[in-house]
Amino acid sequence: MALKAAAMALTGIAIALLVLYGADVAVSMGNADKEGFLPLDDMQRGMGLGGPAIVLPIIAFFIAIREKSKGLGGLIIISGILILIGGIAMIATPAPEGVERSPIMLFAPAIIQLALGAIKIVKS
Template sequence: MAIKVAMIITGISIALLALYGADVAVSMSNADHDGFLPLNDMQRGMGLGGPAIILPIIAFFITLREKSKGLGGLIIISGILILIGGLAMIFTPAPEGVERNPLMLFAPAIIQIALGAIKIVKN
């Protein structure tokens, strides 16, 4: 049962990351820098990015003693999506007055990829 719940919340994380990326892509393609969601950059990051980072970590810990290559794969996919987003942010100019810390962009991705690998290797 815990594996199913963990896979669902990790799937939600992946969906949030896809929605986040799509909204950013739309906002970068128009002159107003507005996405299809009525959110500014901070709201988008906190509302979509925050849960997308936390949910796979919760999924890992609620299934700590259980084996699951599928869940490990989903956690790695979530980490890779965060990594891709971080790389995209590095290659785009930051809004005026905003500083981007590369460590803060990549640390969650590396943690999730490591947790996913642990979950897979544990089998």
């Protein structure tokens, strides 16, 4: 039970980070300075908010691998959907000069999380 709660907390943190990431990007796109409400550039934002948001649900899945929890599976799927939405938004906007975006690198973490969430729900 404690493992399931810890895993759900980790996934909740990941979802909060993704929402914060998306909000900051939205604010930065809406102003002329291209700055969000957090004092971070694109790389810092991606590494500081996006990186943990990708890794935490995967860790949560393996922490609670023996625990049955449809709720955790749902949270992992929500995290994957948020990453998928972010990837679609990145493709829809033009890349800055000198930056190449790989669609596989944008969607692979989302697909992995969606699969892990589905496995968790099916096994519960």
